[in-house]
Amino acid sequence: MQFAEIVGQKKIKRQLAAMADEGRVSHAILFCEEPGYGALPLAIAFAQYMSCPSKEGGDSCGTCPTCNKFRKLIHPDLHFAMPVSSTKTITADKKPVSDLFASEWREIIGENCYLTEQEWYEFIGIENKSGIIGVNEAALISRKLSLRSFEGGNKFMIIWLPERMNQEAANKLLKLLEEPPPETFIFLVSEAPERVISTIVSRCQIFKLTPAETEELAAELTEEYDITPDEARFWAGISGGSLSRSRALISESGKESEFYQPLAVLLEGCATKDLKKIVQFWEEISTLGREKQRTFCEYALEFLRRTLITQAGTPEVSNTPPAQREFIKYWAGRLKPAFLVKGYDVLNKALADIDRNVNSKYIFADLGNRFFLSL
Numbered sequence: 005m006q007f008a009e010i011v012g013q014k015k016i017k018r019q020l021a022a023m024a025d026e027g028r029v030s031h032a033i034l035f036c037e038e039p040g041y042g043a044l045p046l047a048i049a050f051a052q053y054m055s056c057p058s059k060e061g062g063d064s065c066g067t068c069p070t071c072n073k074f075r076k077l078i079h080p081d082l083h084f085a086m087p088v089s090s091t092k093t094i095t096a097d098k099k100p101v102s103d104l105f106a107s108e109w110r111e112i113i114g115e116n117c118y119l120t121e122q123e124w125y126e127f128i129g130i131e132n133k134s135g136i137i138g139v140n141e142a143a144l145i146s147r148k149l150s151l152r153s154f155e156g157g158n159k160f161m162i163i164w165l166p167e168r169m170n171q172e173a174a175n176k177l178l179k180l181l182e183e184p185p186p187e188t189f190i191f192l193v194s195e196a197p198e199r200v201i202s203t204i205v206s207r208c209q210i211f212k213l214t215p216a217e218t219e220e221l222a223a224e225l226t227e228e229y230d231i232t233p234d235e236a237r238f239w240a241g242i243s244g245g246s247l248s249r250s251r252a253l254i255s256e257s258g259k260e261s262e263f264y265q266p267l268a269v270l271l272e273g274c275a276t277k278d279l280k281k282i283v284q285f286w287e288e289i290s291t292l293g294r295e296k297q298r299t300f301c302e303y304a305l306e307f308l309r310r311t312l313i314t315q316a317g318t319p320e321v322s323n324t325p326p327a328q329r330e331f332i333k334y335w336a337g338r339l340k341p342a343f344l345v346k347g348y349d350v351l352n353k354a355l356a357d358i359d360r361n362v363n364s365k366y367i368f369a370d371l372g373n374r375f376f377l378s379l
């Protein structure tokens with residue numbers, strides 16, 4: 005991982021490189037961020053920078069054997085600890101620690117180093133509970149860092165989400181943070197520094213990452229997705245400068261475009277009093293799975309909200325994606341506010357019925373009829 009692969013964060017990258025060049029890197033650093041600012045890849049890139057023998061221009065070379073080992077996360081002096089929990093295969097009696105998830109960790113970081121906590125839990129199959137960094141993990145961290153460096157250089161321990169560390173584990177690590185063995189660096193990467201145990205925080209130098217600038221993030225998004233620069237700027241702008249949030253929003257909008265058509269059919273049917281269109285609408289929707297039906301209702305609710313805001317004369321705060329603006333503008337000119345309020349109730353009722361496993365045809369025929377009578 006090179007600094008160049010991380011979106012934005014120019015100032016911190018410069019500071020880190022300068023600290024490394026001048027040999028004054030603290031032995032314990034806490035990187036704080038909002039999810040999606042890139043603190044985890046930044047910590048990895050920093051360790052790589054400190055280890056690369058051919059660094060230049062404020063970044064590691066990216067091609068030497070050391071950089072290659074860092075890129076694959078197989079450098080023997082690069083260690084990770086992250087929250088884990090028992091799974092179907094790694095049961096509680098095996099005392100789950102990060103090492104038991106090493107191959108999963110390498111795999112997912114290889115795909116997406118802007119990993120969110122939830123994505124990690126889903127990937128290892130513990131999505132219904134939170135992971136922890138417990139005392140067994142702390143013992144393992146101490147043991148690994150007491151070993152000599154394998155390649156004769158610095159040793160690194162990156163602790164991802166130290167807010168998941170319990171008191172017992174924190175107590176065990178305090179001494180290590182205070183007086184780490186020589187040439188040992190501990191980087192903590194937190195999304196909730198206010199929840200990290202204070203005795204840990206007080207022993208670290210703190211770096212706070214800032215949101216990526218809209219233009220920088222938009223450039224990354226246009227590379228990743230088939231979207232126009234205008235759309236990319238829109239998503240970057242409403243994501244609050246977070247790459248993972250932008251990605252989630254773009255993926256949700258992909259779902260939206262799937263539901264644009266049935267909603268348009270329903271509204272046209274209501275506006276032109278064309279019952280055939282209403283029947284076409286509910287027949288199509290009722291063949292979808294429950295999850296998709298839920299998403300349709302959520303999309304339609306979002307449509308009503310955006311339409312109301314547009315009618316109020318403030319479309320710029322409706323956060324409507326560029327591709328949907330014409331659609332919203334058109335219906336904002338045609339739908340009465342009273343209908344929008346009524347539609348809101350009808351859709352919420354449909355959502356409740358979906359949860360109660362009511363027959364889909366009944367739910368959407370009822371929804372179509374209510375829309376028809378209200379418009």
Ligand SMILES: [Zn+2]
Pocket residue numbers: 056057058059064065066067068069070071072
């Ligand atoms: Zn290198």
